[in-house]
Amino acid sequence: MDKPKVVLGVSGGIAAYKAAELLRRFTESGHEVRVVPTASALHFVGAATWSALSGNPVSTEVWDDVHEVPHVRIGQHADLVVVAPATADLLAKAAHGLADDLLTNTLLTARCPVVFAPAMHTEMWEHPATQENVATLRRRGAVVIEPAVGRLTGVDTGKGRFPDPAEIFELCRRVLARGVTAPDLAGRHVVVSAGGTREPLDPVRFLGNRSSGKQGYALARTAAARGARVTLVSANAALPAPAGVDVVPVGTAVELREAVLAALPDADAVVMAAAVADFRPASYATGKIKKKDGQEPEPLALVRNPDILAEISADRPRPGQVVVGFAAETDDVLANGRAKLKRKGCDLLVVNEVGERKTFGAEENEAVVLGADGTETPVPRGPKEVLAETVWDLVARRLV
Numbered sequence: 558m559d560k561p562k563v564v565l566g567v568s569g570g571i572a573a574y575k576a577a578e579l580l581r582r583f584t585e586s587g588h589e590v591r592v593v594p595t596a597s598a599l600h601f602v603g604a605a606t607w608s609a610l611s612g613n614p615v616s617t618e619v620w621d622d623v624h625e626v627p628h629v630r631i632g633q634h635a636d637l638v639v640v641a642p643a644t645a646d647l648l649a650k651a652a653h654g655l656a657d658d659l660l661t662n663t664l665l666t667a668r669c670p671v672v673f674a675p676a677m678h679t680e681m682w683e684h685p686a687t688q689e690n691v692a693t694l695r696r697r698g699a700v701v702i703e704p705a706v707g708r709l710t711g712v713d714t715g716k717g718r719f720p721d722p723a724e725i726f727e728l729c730r731r732v733l734a735r736g737v738t739a740p741d742l743a744g745r746h747v748v749v750s751a752g753g754t755r756e757p758l759d760p761v762r763f764l765g766n767r768s769s770g771k772q773g774y775a776l777a778r779t780a781a782a783r784g785a786r787v788t789l790v791s792a793n794a795a796l797p798a799p800a801g802v803d804v805v806p807v808g809t810a811v812e813l814r815e816a817v818l819a820a821l822p823d824a825d826a827v828v829m830a831a832a833v834a835d836f837r838p839a840s841y842a843t844g845k846i847k848k849k850d851g852q853e854p855e856p857l858a859l860v861r862n863p864d865i866l867a868e869i870s871a872d873r874p875r876p877g878q879v880v881v882g883f884a885a886e887t888d889d890v891l892a893n894g895r896a897k898l899k900r901k902g903c904d905l906l907v908v909n910e911v912g913e914r915k916t917f918g919a920e921e922n923e924a925v926v927l928g929a930d931g932t933e934t935p936v937p938r939g940p941k942e943v944l945a946e947t948v949w950d951l952v953a954r955r956l957v
Contacts, residue, residue: 560589561733564631564667566640566660567607568647569597571710572676572719576641577602579722580610586730591631593617593660595647617659631659632666637733640664642676642719645687648701652690670732670740671699674725674800679715698739700732700784702801724778724800731782731942740784741953747785748817748824749777750831752794754810756862759842768832770794772883772922772941776828777802779945783953788820792831810834810862817865826879826952829866830907837862870902877957879904881948885911891925898927905929905951907944926951 563583567576573594583590592607596617604615632638640647640660647660651673656662664671673694681687682704691701702725705718732740751773755763770791777789778799787802792813798804805820807813810833821827839858848854866882873880880903884894887910894908909924923938926947934951936944 560587561636562634563588563590563729563733564635564638564663565590565592565611566638566643566647566663567592567594567598567602568640568642568644568660569595569600570642570644570676570719571601572642573598573601575719575722577606577610579639579641579725580607582722582726583729584611586726589613591635593631593663595658595660597644629662629666632663633668635663635667635669637670637672637729638663638667639672639674639725639729641672641674641722641725643673643701644675645677645681645684645690648673648675648687648690648694651699652693670735670737672725672729672732673699673701674720675701675704675717676719677704677717678709678713679717682717695743695784698743698784700728700740700743700782700801702728702781703786703803705798705800720800721797724797727778728782728800731779735782735946740782742780742949743784745785745825745956746788746823747780747952748788748790748820748827749773749780750790750792750813750817750829750833751777752792753832754792754813754834754862755808756810756834756837757841758838758857759844759846761845764834764836764838765793766832766834768792768794770796770831771920772944773828773830774799775941775945776830776948779942779949783949788824790816790820790831792833810837810865814863814865814868817869821869822874824875824878825956826881827869828881828948828952829869829903830883832883832885833865834862836860864901866903867901870904879952879955881905881907881952884908887911891927894925894927898929903929904955905948907948 590611592611607615705720706716707718752770753766753768755765757763780787781801789802789804805816836859839860870880882903884897886893890910898906906927922941926934
């Protein structure tokens with residue numbers, strides 16, 4: 558089989574050195590990579606490095622190897638073009654169709670999916686000109702990853718950091734796997750909850766569950782690869798932030814509710830994949846609860862947590878908003894799932910069987926997605942990304 562052909566564009570930002578790790582992941586996973594840097598990028602990482610790591614010649618000029626017409630052929634033959642890092646200058650040129658070097662010519666001739674991974678200072682990212690350029694590129698079908706938040710050049714900190722190369726690679730892998738040029742969730746804002754809430758008993762103990770957050774993170778990563786702006790409300794998940802996703806960390810069910818409601822007003826879809834505790838302790842002990850010799854512990858009084866899924870299903874701030882719930886069942890899986898779908902009032906309910914050695918923490922999942930319209934979509938056991946793709950397929954069909 559032919560190797561997937563990837564063009565890695567590198568523009569002139571300090572994060573260019575991190576693109577070498579992205580290149581390594583592509584080549585080691587069997588992709589054929591052609592690196593096309595800008596002249597400015599070569600001030601950070603030289604052509605010899607890119608050539609040695611990719612095994613292909615490197616050039617910034619349209620005048621090199623003119624007989625091969627590289628300014629046209631490279632883009633024509635690519636299965637994916639990813640620009641990482643993408644500076645504010647490169648985004649502006651791409652949005653306005655400028656073509657003054659080999660990379661910008663390649664972007665104009667590419668008819669494959671295009672991914673941009675921006676990296677710049679916060680002020681540059683937030684500038685109205687950059688935001689308009691990003692909106693233009695997304696409207697045309699490009700996937701523009703949201704930059705990460707963290708340490709920037711020097712002492713500055715904020716939004717604009719180059720995302721983790723491993724997460725950029727995962728997003729690109731999903732884009733390649735779909736094999737479509739126009740991302741179907743472009744221009745959409747989706748909210749995903751993931752992980753498991755923890756309800757504190759005292760300063761050292763809590764009531765929790767076994768959820769790892771992997772399914773929710775797969776949903777967030779897949780939505781970003783399909784062009785969505787993603788808010789991930791993450792409850793105690795020890796996982797790396799997916800590239801291009803805004804992560805809101807929470808601990809308890811009440812905190813998760815507040816975060817979801819804050820993101821809800823402009824969301825097109827909400828997927829509640831987190832395992833939310835049904836109950837919490839009625840009182841919190843400010844000191845560690847001590848065991849006393851010869852005495853049994855006091856009974857633990859519990860109170861109900863808010864039913865977030867039912868609440869957002871019943872009171873949607875936007876018409877056409879799609880709400881998806883998850884049902885983790887241990888017996889009578891489908892019967893309990895159908896009853897829960899009716900009770901919660903959501904549009905879709907992902908029903909799966911859970912247990913100590915099932916689903917929680919695993920890399921695979923299987924489920925049946927029940928629709929309020931009576932549909933049932935079985936998803937056989939496989940990677941959690943496969944279930945995520947199915948969920949977004951069903952959501953996309955329902956978006957107006």
